[in-house]
Amino acid sequence: xxxxxxxxxxxxxxxxxxxxxxxxxxxxxxxxxxxxxxxxxxxxxxxxxxxxxxxxxxxxxxxxxxxxxxxxxxxxxxxxxxxxxxxxxxxxxxxxxxxxxxxxxxxxxxxxxxxxxxxxxxxxxxxxxxxxxxxxxxxxxxxxxxxxxxxxxxxxxxxxxxxxxxxxxxxxxxxxxxxxxxxxxxxxxxxxxxxxxxxxxxxxxxxxxxxxxxxxxxxxxxxxxxxxxxxxxxxxxxxxxxxxxxxxxxxxxxxxxxxxxxxxxxxxxxxxxxxxxxxxxxxxxxxxxxxxxxxxxxxxxxxxxx
Amino acid sequence: xxxxxxxxxxxxxxxxxxxxxxxxxxxxxxxxxxxxxxxxxxxxxxxxxxxxxxxxxxxxxxxxxxxxxxxxxxxxxxxxxxxxxxxxxxxxxxxxxxxxxxxxxxxxxxxxxxxxxxxxxxxxxxxxxxxxxxxxxxxxxxxxxxxxxxxxxxxxxxxxxxxxxxxxxxxxxxxxxxxxxxxxxxxxxxxxxxxxxxxxxxxxxxxxxxxxxxxxxxxxxxxxxxxxxxxxxxxxxxxxxxxxxxxxxxxxxxxxxxxxxxxxxxxxxxx
Ligand SMILES: Cc1cc2nc3c(=O)[nH]c(=O)nc-3n(C[C@H](O)[C@H](O)[C@H](O)COP(=O)(O)OP(=O)(O)OC[C@H]3O[C@@H](n4cnc5c(N)ncnc54)[C@H](O)[C@@H]3O)c2cc1C
Ligand SMILES: Cc1cc2nc3c(=O)[nH]c(=O)nc-3n(C[C@H](O)[C@H](O)[C@H](O)COP(=O)(O)O)c2cc1C
Ligand code: FES
Numbered sequence: 282x283x284x285x286x287x288x289x290x291x292x293x294x295x296x297x298x299x300x301x302x303x304x305x306x307x308x309x310x311x312x313x314x315x316x317x318x319x320x321x322x323x324x325x326x327x328x329x330x331x332x333x334x335x336x337x338x339x340x341x342x343x344x345x346x347x348x349x350x351x352x353x354x355x356x357x358x359x360x361x362x363x364x365x366x367x368x369x370x371x372x373x374x375x376x377x378x379x380x381x382x383x384x385x386x387x388x389x390x391x392x393x394x395x396x397x398x399x400x401x402x403x404x405x406x407x408x409x410x411x412x413x414x415x416x417x418x419x420x421x422x423x424x425x426x427x428x429x430x431x432x433x434x435x436x437x438x439x440x441x442x443x444x445x446x447x448x449x450x451x452x453x454x455x456x457x458x459x460x461x462x463x464x465x466x467x468x469x470x471x472x473x474x475x476x477x478x479x480x481x482x483x484x485x486x487x488x489x490x491x492x493x494x495x496x497x498x499x500x501x502x503x504x505x506x507x508x509x510x511x512x513x514x515x516x517x518x519x520x521x522x523x524x525x526x527x528x529x530x531x532x533x534x535x536x537x538x539x540x541x542x543x544x545x546x547x548x549x550x551x552x553x554x555x556x557x558x559x560x561x562x563x564x565x566x567x568x569x570x571x572x573x574x575x576x577x578x579x580x581x582x583x584x585x586x587x
Numbered sequence: 588x589x590x591x592x593x594x595x596x597x598x599x600x601x602x603x604x605x606x607x608x609x610x611x612x613x614x615x616x617x618x619x620x621x622x623x624x625x626x627x628x629x630x631x632x633x634x635x636x637x638x639x640x641x642x643x644x645x646x647x648x649x650x651x652x653x654x655x656x657x658x659x660x661x662x663x664x665x666x667x668x669x670x671x672x673x674x675x676x677x678x679x680x681x682x683x684x685x686x687x688x689x690x691x692x693x694x695x696x697x698x699x700x701x702x703x704x705x706x707x708x709x710x711x712x713x714x715x716x717x718x719x720x721x722x723x724x725x726x727x728x729x730x731x732x733x734x735x736x737x738x739x740x741x742x743x744x745x746x747x748x749x750x751x752x753x754x755x756x757x758x759x760x761x762x763x764x765x766x767x768x769x770x771x772x773x774x775x776x777x778x779x780x781x782x783x784x785x786x787x788x789x790x791x792x793x794x795x796x797x798x799x800x801x802x803x804x805x806x807x808x809x810x811x812x813x814x815x816x817x818x819x820x821x822x823x824x825x826x827x828x829x830x831x832x833x834x835x836x837x838x839x840x841x842x843x844x845x846x847x848x849x850x851x852x853x854x855x856x857x858x
Contacts (some may be wrong), residue, residue, distance in 0.1 A: 307824040315593065335837050342819045342827035347635040349819065353826045356837060500635050552639055552820040553630065555593060555683065 284569040285576040286562070288322070290543050291468040291521045293404050293443050295322035295377060298577055299534060299562045302525055302548035303328055303381035303407065303447075304353065306558075308367035315555035318376035321562065322544055325379040326363060328409045331392040333359035338491040343480045348501030348527075349549060350478045352492035355383060355412065360396045372402035379445070383409040386416050387432055394439045405443035408436060410462075411451070411474040411496075423449035423474075426461035433465025445523065447471040448509075450502075455509055456516045469521040470513060471546065473506045499549040503527030507540050514541025514582060529557070531564025538580035589620045591822075593683045598674050599656060605737045608662045608707060609672055610646070613682055619655045621645045623715035624689030624788075624813055624846045627657065628821035630681040631667035631674075641667040642818045642841075644790070645685060646710035647717060657682060660739065662707040686821050687845050690715050690811055692724065695785025699725035699753060703799065705770055705791025706732050709739050711813055711846075712790055713747070720750035727753045727777075727784075731770025731791065735763035771798040778806060788846075789813065800857035803849040810849040812856075816840045831855075 286297040300323040306312065309324040318324040336356025343350050358366075363380075371378050380403050384390040390408060397403050410423030410432065422432050429446070437444055446462035448455065450473040459470055475496025480489040488494070506526025514522055524537030525546035534545045550557040569577055596613035603609045613629075628640035647658035661668050674680065692715060694700070700719065704712040709730065719726050728748045732738045738757055745755040757765025758773040766773045774787075789799045790813035803810035819825035823842035830840045831853040840847075849857065 305820075305824055311824050312822060314591065335835075336826060336829065339829065340817055340827075341829070342817060342825065344637060344639050347638060349638060351819075351825070351827065356826050356829070499638055549638075552825055554681075555820075555822055 282570055282573070282575065284566050284574065285578075286566055288543055288578050288581075290405075290445070290523055291443055293323070293377070295544055297322045297562045297565075298538065298544040299558055299565065300325055300379070300523070300544060300546045301551065301558045302546035303409065305548040305551045308358070308363055309371045309376060309378065310367055312551070312555045316551075316557075316559045317374070318371060319374045321376070321558050323377035323379050323404060324371070325407055325546060326367070326381050327357050328355050328381045328383045329357055329360045329363055329393050330355065330384060331360060331389050331396070333357065333362065340489065340491055343489045343495075345478070345480055345497065346501060348497050348499035350480055350490060350495040350497050351475065352490045352495035354492065360393045364396060364400050368400055368402060377404045378402055379405045379407050381407045381409055381447070382436075383412050385412065386414065387435060390432060390436055391439055394436055398440055403442060405445055405468075406436065406440065407445040407447050407471055408433065409447050409474065411447070411449040421449060421451070423458055424452045426454070426457045429458055430461040430465040433462050433467050437466030443468045445469045445471050447474055448513075449474045450505060450509060451477045456512060459513045459517055459520070463517060463520055469523060469543075471523040471525060472509050472513060473502070473526045476502050476505060498526070500527040500529055503533060507536055510537055510542050511540040511584065518582070528561065531561050531566070531568045534561055534565045535568050535580055538577070539582070539584045541582045541584070543581055589622065589685055591684060591686055592617065592619065593681060594619065596657065596680055596682045598676050598678045598680065601672075601676070604660065604739045607737070608660060608739055610658060610660050611671060613657045613659065613680065614654045615657070615682075616654055618650070619648060619657065619684065621648050621685035622689035623692065623718055624711045625685035625687050626711075626821070626845060627659070627682050627684035628686060628818070629659070629671070631670040637667045637670075639819055640683065640821065642815075642821055644711040644714070644813070646714050657684065660707065660710040660713070683821060687841055688843070690788045690813070690846050691786060692719060692722075694724045695809065698783040698785050699727060701727050701729065701774065701784040701787045703729040703770060703774055703787060703789045703791070704731065705795040706737060707739070708791030708795070708813070712788060713740060713744065715788060716744060716747035720747040723751050725751040725753050727756060729756045729758070729770050729774050731758045731773070731795070733760045735759055738764055769795070769798070771795055771802065775802060785809065786811065797856060800849045800852060804857045811846050812849055812852070813846045814840050814844055
């Protein structure tokens with residue numbers, strides 16, 4: 282039996298439902314020898330800001346039980362270098378490119394979007410709203426529904442391309458933030474970003490990370506991510522969702538689709554296995570085969586419960 | 588550049604080198620080449636504990652009876668290294684290699700090379716030493732450890748150094764073997780008495796690297812340091828391993844390193 286693997290996230294058609302996540306796949310070209318970007322559903326860029334950022338002091342990562350905490354501090358080459366050095370090559374390879382955008386102020390998000398509007402070959406924008414808004418005393422954009430709605434609307438007004446908002450699991454009310462993003466004009470929601478976390482070195486009586494806290498990712502967060510995808514899907518069944526958090530296998534991907542996601546992203550798994558996103562495409566296809574699922578889209582929201 | 592590969596390897600041999608360190612040979616039918624200073628990311632177990640691969644310098648690669656043998660030298664410090672110590676012969680692991688750059692091994696102006704290893708910093712320098720010996724390039728090898736029992740592979744080191752007319756200098760912190768004190772001090776004493784080197788290649792704990800960077804700045808030595816930043820991916824995509832350079836850039840040491848000329852590193856390395 283051959284399985285139809287094509288899907289879409291709103292208006293963005295994907296050859297298969299597996300994307301490489303933001304921050305774990307470089308700028309899309311770093312792992313071409315293991316995972317050619319054009320063979321994935323899409324690749325999401327590392328979070329881009331208007332200008333290059335050096336990131337946080339070291340140490341920036343620490344492994345924890347079935348997970349890792351990172352405080353990279355959004356180090357990136359800046360949108361200009363991305364458009365000049367990476368995007369043309371990704372375009373030439375035929376990769377579907379999602380640009381992950383962040384800023385310390387609303388204007389910075391708009392600057393990144395405006396710069397990318399001059400380029401062909403961007404399939405969608407994904408707003409990373411898990412960063413502190415310096416203009417509002419450091420409150421994260423994704424934690425305040427009103428602020429999130431305004432940010433999304435202003436980005437919406439700046440582009441006709443599909444706009445995704447990547448939700449933070451740390452927001453006080455997940456469904457309220459999801460609604461706010463949609464009210465602001467988001468075409469799809471990605472969830473989840475990393476879970477705020479901490480590791481402590483007891484002998485040194487210090488936090489392990491130089492930044493104190495960071496974001497937890499990997500298999501440890503998968504149950505949280507599944508629950509969140511399912512909750513948002515139930516509250517907003519018409520909104521396309523992209524599931525992310527601890528996807529390590531094709532079966533994990535299937536779980537996210539069943540919970541209501543139209544596609545998944547693979548993050549930390551790529552650190553363990555540079556071919557993970559591609560392997561997961563093959564595993565998901567095999568899972569469908571053994572389950573007698575002819576079209577991968579039949580899994581989406583297919584959770585049977587009540 | 589040698590193409591990196593993610594290979595299934597089998598534990599072919601293991602030998603204890605000291606109370607805490609061991610040598611492990613990993614075999615694969617696939618061809619694999621590496622340069623001294625390059626490293627491998629090894630999946631030490633199955634499942635999610637440990638989650639991430641561990642970085643180990645390549646201590647040697649040889650082709651024998653249709654197999655490639657990759658040699659590592661490991662100090663048991665935690666979960667991943669303990670799993671490697673206990674993995675039964677024949678157990679399958681995954682090894683992503685070769686990664687990173689390597690040391691500059693060409694002979695230089697103004698004297699032989701100096702190779703300086705502290706503790707478990709030896710593996711990339713033993714690899715370099717045996718390459719240099721095979722190529723007939725002269726070098727002295729400085730080998731430092733806390734105690735005599737932790738001086739690794741001293742006999743192999745002596746043979747390699749002697750092959751091209753060089754010397755092995757051992758130093759232990761407690762004076763139980765070789766010269767008493769730090770290996771950097773042993774190097775400095777020889778520089779004081781007029782010994783000159785074209786280049787100094789170094790791997791060891793951070794305090795030792797700092798001491799060497801300082802020495803390199805003061806005496807205008809051409810020094811290359813192999814750094815050990817904690818690594819998440821080993822392939823440049825997590826940015827967990829960055830090193831600050833003199834020009835202010837933060838670069839992933841897994842990709843632009845792990846070997847850096849001391850002069851390229853930010854000033855705080857040599858302060
Ligand atoms: C490029 C490179 C080459 C290396 N080569 C060798 C080698 O040839 N032989 C060898 O024995 N070790 C080498 N290391 C260090 C080795 O990677 C760590 O000892 C190993 O990751 C520890 O894993 P673990 O699970 O046993 O310990 P963990 O349980 O992860 O940690 C135990 C202790 O080791 C420290 N540690 C963890 N990771 C690192 C790290 N990457 N570098 C330094 N300290 C760490 C932790 O802070 C902790 O105190 C190298 C590291 C790098 C980056
Ligand atoms: C090292 C690292 C860097 C990340 N950088 C970004 C980023 O720049 N932008 C972003 O939206 N998410 C970033 N993330 C979050 C991931 O995209 C993902 O949402 C999260 O890690 C959960 O998925 P996972 O468990 O598959 O890793 C990063 C995650 C890690 C581990
Ligand atoms: S270890 Fe991930 S970037 Fe170097």
